[in-house]
Amino acid sequence: MHARGYLLGLARCFLTPAPILTGIAVIIAAGLLRTEATAMFTVVVAAQLAAALALWAAPRILPNELVISPQEVRTRWRHPWGTFRGTAIPASQIEEVIVGKAPGGRKATAVQIISDAETLRFGAHLTREQMEWVRDCIIAVIGR
Secondary structure (H helix, E strand, O other): OHHHHHHHHHHHHOOOOOOHHHHHHHHHHHHHHHHOOOOHHHHHHHHHHHHHHHHHHHHHHOOEEEEEEOEEEEEEEEEEEEEEEEEEHHHHHEEEEEEEEEOOOOEEEEEEEEEEOOOEEEEEOOOHHHHHHHHHHHHHHHHH
């Protein structure tokens, strides 16, 4: 389930500079080939630029939601047509709720809901105080 998130991050790393690299390739190819093929390359560059813009904007446009109940804690992404990437941990399986970095320290600080099977991360965009408030809310609701 989380592999898609890692793949999105990896795609963002490569697709963001892709229009620049393709533009350089177009200039070199147009000079070497001396043809009118630059129109095709322009379409390719425009498509890559649109994809890079979409990948850059998606996390800012699509809200990440946290649903807390005494039975489970669920994270999901909402888009105009519904939700996707919903992941839940039953409240009885939650071992710890912390504010911190993921093991290895490669990800930003976030609220982490930890169980044996899975770790949910939420709120990396929040301030430390807001993350602590969310953590306290999760603990209060699942502790009932």
